[in-house]
Structures are given as structure tokens and as C-alpha cells.
Amino acid sequence: MRKFFRNKGADYLDDPNVSSVGVGYKHVDGKPTGELAVQFTVNEKVSEPEALEALGTSPLPESITVNGVKVLTDVIERSYEPAFHRAPEAATPPRKTRRQPDRTTRAVAPGPAGDCAVATVKDRQFDPEICGLGTKSIGAFEIGPAPKHPAADGEISSGGDSGAAWMFRSGTGAATITVLAGLHFAGEANGSSDEHALACLQQSVFEKLGVTLTPPASEEAVANVGFGPNFLSTPVPLPEVKFDIAKANDGSEVLHYTHFSLAMRKSRRFAAWVAWNIDGGSMKKVSRKNIDFVNDPRLAADAQVGNELYGANGLDRGHLARRADLLWGSTSEATKANRDSFIYTNITPQMDDFNQSARDGIWGKLEDAVFADVDVDDLKVSAFGGPVFADDDRDFRRVKIPREFWKVLVFMENGELEEQGFLLRQNLDQLEVLDLDEFRVFQVPLAEIEQRALLRFPQALRDADLQVAVEAITEPLDSIAAIHW
Template identity: 40%
Template sequence: MAEERTDIATMRDWVRRWGRLHLADPNVTSVGVGIKETGGEPTGEVCIQFTVREKLAPAALEAAATRALPEKLRIQTVTVPTDVVERSFVPAHRVVPEAASDERTERLDPVRPGLSISHPTVSAGTLGAIVHDLRSGEPVMLSNWHVLHGPAGAIGDEVLQPGTHDDNSGDPRNVVGRLLRSHLGAAGDGALASLEHRGADPSILALEVVPEEIADPELGDRVVKSGRTTAVSHGVVSRVHVMVALDYGDGAGERSIGGFEIAPDPRREAEQNSLSDGGDSGAAWMLKSGNGRTSTVLGGIHFAGSDTPDGRERALANYASSLRDKLGFSLSPATAAARAAQEVAARGCDPDFLLHPVVPPELSQAHREDAARLDGEVLIPYTHFSLVQSASRRFARFVAWNIDGGRLRRIDRAGQRFRLDPRLPEEVQVGEDLYRGNDLDRGHIARRADLTWGTDAEARRANEDSFLFPNIAAQMARYNQSGRGGVWGQVENSLFEQVEVQQLRASVVGGPILAEHDREYRGVQIPGAFFKVVYYVVGEELRAQALLLAQDLTGLERLDLSSFSTYIVDLADLEERTGLAFAPAADGRSDSGAARTQAAGPVLLESADDIPW
């Protein structure tokens, strides 16, 4: 058995390297690893098997612009037999007959694999599986490119359930999500769509199993699918590592697609009408266990069927593992959520989070030279926030973060401890030594409550990241208490309560003002003032509100900090105090939202309700 698998692996590599060259022959429809046939019956000998549109006599080859295929191939040190079978294939959505049951073509909530689904310009296909997006961690729908995308489609287009062929009324309730990603090529014919307007039941209709694992089928494996048109179909894997030339029509043309082939299961022929028919595209092929029952192992996604007059039916499926790797999904919600949280952390603050871009503040040359670096970059990413760390002052020069008010989660801070960021040198961070035995508090710059949004894993990672010392600034206890209970701590809440902010989203830049005359304590200069700029969108206009927290505006050098006040200031004023150049926006203080042409003086705030959003 080990030797046979080695031979198959060698043949697989040959198909991947040379298969497309043979598919350039207009008569060759596919090439893969299969079982040699004699008189239409399998011999048991593993071979490289070609399928052709028409088997021709040697004298007719030249006239048909084709050539003879080799009887044997020398692959490395192994001589491999070949086989030529007359068979061609079409995508399994072209002519869509009536479905096996009305349930599969109805609008259902929750949606289930096995139901009708399509892009608005496509007739109908099958929802193959509910999987989990590695980018967002959310449940999404898996089917074919030619079902959810099609030649006329684009990323972001609506996806319908049921598909257009089954309900062309234009009912807006049929919209179930939007196209997220797709692929048409050697890795397969696949697409992912968001699930926005309905719930999801991941169990496959009529099979009643939930895919939990992915495995590549081998020759002879028994498989089963549940498709929109033919309902439950039983098959046997007849070829593996197949490359097929498939015509996707105007706008896409002929493409080389990778996958495996399925023949009807002779043990179950009396129980099924067909292996594949129009509308089955996208259905999941599940592997069977040794006892014949449907397992929880997903082998592939159906994408084509044979179109051959001899009636020797075959189906083609993409390897689920290839689509998984190409499209970026997992069957495990926990795995997807963890990966998504890692990706979010790697991205940091998103400058395109709002309708208009909000880029991080520009640094002066001196500040850039003073910045700590991670992998050569001064902007250091965390989950939902990014910052620039001053190496000399050991505090953040600024922190930039995103707030999604519609997706905030309550995450308990119990058990969290303040700690150094292990990615940065200890000498550029103020750590625990500064705070022992005094009235200094470890104050979050980006509020913990602002960051804990998104999926559960994402929010929990943001919660953990918020306790890293680069996001912490030394604050007198009375300042910190005032900040939590007073105007400063209520700024973001006030915005969402008072303003029709687009999508309940905001981007914020904040931090300590690192002044030269700040008082030194335990070898660390303690910031005497803090700033915050809140960006938000009203209608289609980007606005900004700039605030300053200090004891007063003339005596910032004093450190008794007994009476903090919050002021509204202009961006120009804040730029002068911080040495940062902020992203421009309309001034939130103006009734019209128009940008001010002249700098206005600081305005003292008595309450968060007084902020003129």
C-alpha cells in the first residue's frame, strides 16, 4: 500500500506539472489519476487517465487538430500506464431542471447546506456548507464561483436564497448575504458569501451531519452529496488529482480546474436518479465511514458533471482542502475566531475604518528618530489600535484606535495584569517599577471599553492587548478617577448618544503630551496633559473633535494635578502642543460642520453634554 501511494503521489505531481499542456489539445477534456478500463470495465490498474471528447482513429487525428496520446509515460524512474476514455464535462448549473423537493427551492431561515442559492445573474446552484471565515471569524456560505460569482459578478454583489431560477420575483427577502471572495483556477471553482440576514444550521439537508473535518478522498472511497436538483447521490471516487478543461461561457471562457472524479456507487444505483444535474453545483461531497454511514468528513465541493452520450455518468468535485487554503476558511469556529483575532491584531488601527480615510498623525523628524521600531516600522499594531512609542520618554507618542459601537462586547477585566510588550525592548517601556508604593495609576490611553468589539475572540484579544504598557500612561490617581467619572471618560459615550454617527463608528487618536518640562519621578518624566481627537462621519462628512485634559493651560509644569479640566481645542493648537500633524477633517464645533479658517481659543467643558458634536 505504501508503494502504491508513492506511485500516486508521483503521478499527481506529473498531472500538476504537465496536465495543462495536454488540456491545450482541443479534444482532451481532462487528465487525472484513475483506474485503467478495458471494455468499459475497471481493471484495477492505477494509471494516468485521459478523457477526450471523441476517440478517433489514428488517420483522423490530424484532420481533427489533435494528436495521439501516449500509451505509457516515464515519470521519474517509474513507467506508468495510460488510459483514454471518451467523456466531456459541463458546469453543473447550465440547464437547471426542477429540484427533487420543494423544500430545497424555498426561502428558509435558518439556511442549510443543500438549499438553492445563487448570484442574481446565475440560475441556481447549491449551498455546500456553512464554514467560518478566517478573516472575520464569522459563519459564511461556501459554494462554487459559477454559482455565487459568475462571469457578470463582482465582489460585494448580493447572494440570493433561493437562487434566481427558483424565485425571480426580486423579493428583497431573498438576499441572504454578499459575495466575499472567490477563485476559479487550479485550486478549484469556489466562493464564499457572508451570512447577513438569516440564521444558519450547518447540518446538511437530508444527510443530517455537520462537516467537522476535511480530508482528501482516495481512489475507491465512497462518498455522498445532497444537491439542490438530484437530492441525495451516492458515489465512488474514480479518479484523483484531476485537471479538467471546462467552458464557463462568455466572460470566463475555458479554464483548467483541479479536483477529483466520482462514479455512481453500484451498491446504491437503485436508490438515486442521477449523480449530477444542473443546479447541483456547490454541493458538499461527504466521505462515508466503513459501515456505509455518512461521516462528518468533507471531501469536496461538486462543480461539474459528464456530458457524454454513452450515459456513463461521472461527477467532478474540487478538493475541499484546496478551497479551504485558497479562500481562507475553517470548519472550526474557534480556529477561525482565533485566526481572525490574530489578523486583526496584525493590522492594528484601520485607516479606512470610516467612510473617509483617517491616517495616523505624521511625526516630525525628531519624533521619528526617537520612535521605537518593530520590524523596522515605527507604527506598532495591536488589536484594533496602533501606536508610536517614544524610546526616550518610554510612553506612547500617540495611540490610534477604532471603535465599532454597534459591535461592542462586555468583557470582564478580571485576571488581566499590566505587562510589557514582549515584541519591544524593555528599555523603551515604562513598566511596573514606576507605580509601586505611590499614587500613580496605570491609565489606559485607548480605553479598554472602546476596543472590545468584534467576534468574541477578537474582543478578548483586544482586551488583553489594552493592558500592555505601551498603551498605558502614568496618571495621578485623582486625574484617573476624574477621567473615568468626568468629561474625559465620557467623550466617546457622549458621541454615540448625541449624534447620528454613520454605522456607530469612530476613529480616535489620543495620548500624553510629552513636554520637555514635565516633572521627573523615579527617572521618568510624568506627562502633565493628555489629548484626544475623535473622528466620526455625519451624513457623508468627516468631522473631528479635539480635546485637551490638563490642570490648566499655562501651568502644565506643576504636578499637584488636583483640579483637572477638559478643553475643546483646534487641531492647529493641538498640533503645536504635540508636534504631530493630524488627519484633516471638518471642525465638529461648527454648526455646519465646515472647517474653521481661523483658530479659536480653548473652550472649557463642564459636562460631556456640552461637547458640540
């Protein structure tokens, strides 16, 4: 049912008569039963075709099918009105009142007594909309009356309640636990005897506004915990390599950053693999402006390819662990992960026809696609990625440029470990003249990635691999929809 809401829910909300789509107990003769159903609330409930046409609405299905399971639907007539209360604006002292003059202004230049001006204010225009804040869909739940615990005045929602907190309270013996359930939004329309209210899920509100109730820690206090092999409910260890690894100043072969880890191939000075965790339930929006690409001070300068490779040549500084994937957790965590992603150990040269997100390429959408098309347990994904090193890679500015990249996405679905592998090929033949050929993305078996990247993944991933035929390497994906999850 969650998959249905994610994939189809927004389509039903385009109907002007549909006010919400969710899960609830099916009603029969106005009373709730114990059977769960996909629940639609509508502003006006009608069944005749003429009445539907007059409302500009369409019939809703009697059932929907998800993964072969038939689920009944329920349509309930509901009307909501925000319970706002207009508070009087505090009076501003006259001497602190700000005036905005028009062009009819007379001024006196500064002198021994200061300066002054007089203006006539007229025809002031203003935009009542809040700039930059569009309409967004918010997760919500409905509150109905409890027959055994009626409200003192019989009212669930009253004027001025908007924004108030709804609390869930449960008691076990002497202990009572109270948690924030949501924020009040609206109640029944005036004159309606059907008492009910609507509240927004607080986490949905916080995510849309980019706020948290967790006290922020300083960015310096966030540790480089790196990739978590126990991030999913089934352990996913790091891969083993079959070639030389560069060591950090302290002798470490694996470098840890915020939410990702990597190992460097010594002979090529690029990462052999990068492993990162993605928590889709706590993503943050963090700006990438004014962040410089820098070398990792834990490695010698000649052990990593830095800024000397790039500039006016058609090569982008391409993130291996995608920047957007790392921006989760607390605000401080997301901010530090954002900066860590720009360290050159996480960067490889990539032709700009696939690295730039504006190109609308498949490669940069793989992680988004798994959340959109798969019912991922706990909204958590672990990912691995890196370049394919070949002896015949092109030399450019005394650096061999990889022309293939691989990516592996690992997640839990219905308690089972799943894995998907992808390979990207870029054409570097036209590097000098910037006549860029389009890139191609293939869905491939894990064994193919292991062979090309000279890696060995843990047996748990091998067992979870979708057995894509080797012939699939010759069939590039033409869209995200072509992925076989």
C-alpha cells in the same frame, strides 16, 4: 428620527400607557398611508383630559422636530401578550432527585457500609426572579397580515410561538435569499380581532445577552490588524511626527495591536500617538479581571516605561486607547483586544482623579458622548490620542510625567467627515502628598493639538476640523452637554 429615538425615546416609555416608540407609516381612519411617522403604540387610546388622567398618562405630541425638520406622529392602540406555551418538566428518576435538607437532619458517620442521612424538608423558599438579569429595552418590529398572502388559519401569532424565528425571503430569478429578521415575542391579546404580532430584532437580543451566531475562532488566530485607515467611508491616514520614534526589533516604527496601532517616542518611552477604531454596532462585554500589565516583547525593555513607575504614589496606569472602545467584533477579537489594551505601550501615568471611571470625569465619557449626541454613520468612530511632551514635565522616579493629554474623535455624519479635538490638563504639583487637584478638559481646534503634540494630521482631518476659537482653551468643559458637536 434615529437621533430622536436615541435621545428621547426612553422618556416616552416611562409612561405606563406607552408600549413602544418607533417608525412606521401613518394611519388614517385605521388604514396605513405612505407617509412615514414617529409611531407610538399605547395600551389604550383616549383623548379626553379626564380619561388621560385616569390612566396616569400624558398627551403625546402631534409632531416632533429633528434638525429643524417637522415629522408627524401617529398613535395606535395595541395590546400585546407573550405567546408562551408551558411545557411539562421532564420527570427526574427518584435516585437522581436532589433534596435540600433543613436543620432537622440526622446522619450516620461513614463506616464499612458507607454513610447515610435522613431529613425533613419544609418551608422551602425560592425567588422566581432570574438573578442579575434586569429589564432592558429591546429593539422590535411589528408584523401585520398580508392581504394577498393570508395565513392558513388567519392567525399571525399562536400560543407557543415565542422565541420562534421570523424570516425575510426575497427571490430574484432562480435565486431565493432567506435571512433571519427577528425572534417572535408576542401577539394580539385574546379576543382581539386586530391580527398583529411583535418580534425582537435579533441583533438587539444578541447584544443584550452577549451572544453571537458566528463560530468563535481561537484567540491566537486573531491577527494584530491594528488601526484601519479605511474604517470610515472616507480614508483617515495616521499622523506624522516631528521627533524621534523608537523602532521595534524588526525595525518597524508603528506597532499594531487588535483594533489599535501606536508609535513610541524614543526619548520619553511613552506612545507619541495611539490610533484606534470603535465599532459601536458590535461591542462586547469582556471582563478585565486577572489581566496583568505587561511590556511589549517587540520592544527593548528600556524603550518602554513599565511597572517600575507605579505603586502607592497616586499614579494610575492610564489607557490611551480606552479599553472599552476596543471590545468589538467577534468574541475572540474582543478578548484579544482586551488583553492588548493592557500592554505598557498603551499606558501612561495619569493622576487617579481623572483616570478612575468611578470619578465620573468627562475625559472617559467623550467617546460615549459622540454616540449619544451625534447621528454617527454606521456607528463607527476612529480616534487618536496621546500625551503632550513638555521639557518642564515633572521628574518622578527618573521618568518625566506628562501633565497634558489630547484626544481626537473622527466620524461620518450624513456622509460628511467630522472631527473634534480635546485637551486634558492634570495637576502634578501635589504628587507626593496625594492632595489631588481636579483635572480640566477643553475642546480645542486641531491646529492647537498639532502644535502641542508636534504632530501633523492628514489634510482630510484638517478640512473636517470644527473651528473652535483658540480662546476656548481657557474655558474648560463643565459637562458633556457643553461639547459643541
